[in-house]
Amino acid sequence: MSQDVSLDASPAGVPLPVRSITAADLNESLAAGYADFKAKRGDLIFVGLLYPLIGAVTSVVVTGSDISMLFPLFAGLSLLGPLVATGFYELAKRREAGRDSSWWHFFGVLKSESFLSIAAVGIGLLAIFGAWLAAATLVYTMFFGLEPPGTIANFAENVLTTQAGWSMIIVGNLVGILFALVVLAVSVVSLPLLVDRKVSAERAVATSLAAFRKNPGVLIRWGIMVGVILTVAAIPLLIGLAVALPVLGYATWHLYTRIVDRDAVTQMGR
Numbered sequence: 001m002s003q004d005v006s007l008d009a010s011p012a013g014v015p016l017p018v019r020s021i022t023a024a025d026l027n028e029s030l031a032a033g034y035a036d037f038k039a040k041r042g043d044l045i046f047v048g049l050l051y052p053l054i055g056a057v058t059s060v061v062v063t064g065s066d067i068s069m070l071f072p073l074f075a076g077l078s079l080l081g082p083l084v085a086t087g088f089y090e091l092a093k094r095r096e097a098g099r100d101s102s103w104w105h106f107f108g109v110l111k112s113e114s115f116l117s118i119a120a121v122g123i124g125l126l127a128i129f130g131a132w133l134a135a136a137t138l139v140y141t142m143f144f145g146l147e148p149p150g151t152i153a154n155f156a157e158n159v160l161t162t163q164a165g166w167s168m169i170i171v172g173n174l175v176g177i178l179f180a181l182v183v184l185a186v187s188v189v190s191l192p193l194l195v196d197r198k199v200s201a202e203r204a205v206a207t208s209l210a211a212f213r214k215n216p217g218v219l220i221r222w223g224i225m226v227g228v229i230l231t232v233a234a235i236p237l238l239i240g241l242a243v244a245l246p247v248l249g250y251a252t253w254h255l256y257t258r259i260v261d262r263d264a265v266t267q268m269g270r
Contacts, residue, residue, distance in 0.1 A: 016264075036095065089196070
């Protein structure tokens, strides 16, 4: 059972103890996340609808008439997924402790002792998201120049039927993978850790990076699994994310509990 242990007195940049994990841990975490979703799917579907709704509104506001930014925006929203999932981590923590985990506790992170640290990591993810949009714009400009893409039909024809279009797709996806790896390494442990314990943002990120260094292949595999699930879920107008996000949120919490040695952390906080 988790305890609200403060580790503020510890050196900020020193990572907490992490374990090695295997592919079996990924599958078991995903299964546990799905089991949690089935147990409270009514509440979680309601909360999960927030993300696709925000995504749809944001796409209209940000892209405006710039059709070329539509795909980078939707793809980039997954970079903010870990921040949105903090509410599911809070629900998972409460369920683990045998406390009430009704949907309104999704917003309990706003009253967390680590809220400022969570906000700091969130600002970092927003910066990465902004950098991705800038990079996507640069990639588009490299292959098509500054000329507006025109209608959706014209844009699709240019991208899918020309050598420049396919080159842009390849380069853009490679750049996107790099951004996704950065977000994975920074957030896979840091945000659930901040929901679980009172630590600095610096130490939470250091622990996440340490976990990634210790389990690079397994966590990259996890990132691929998450990416595939989110992509499939997003196809029906983002509605599938209402199911995928709660499942992945819970699953990431269970993965965190397997990676971080919470018993050792508790001893450190005493």
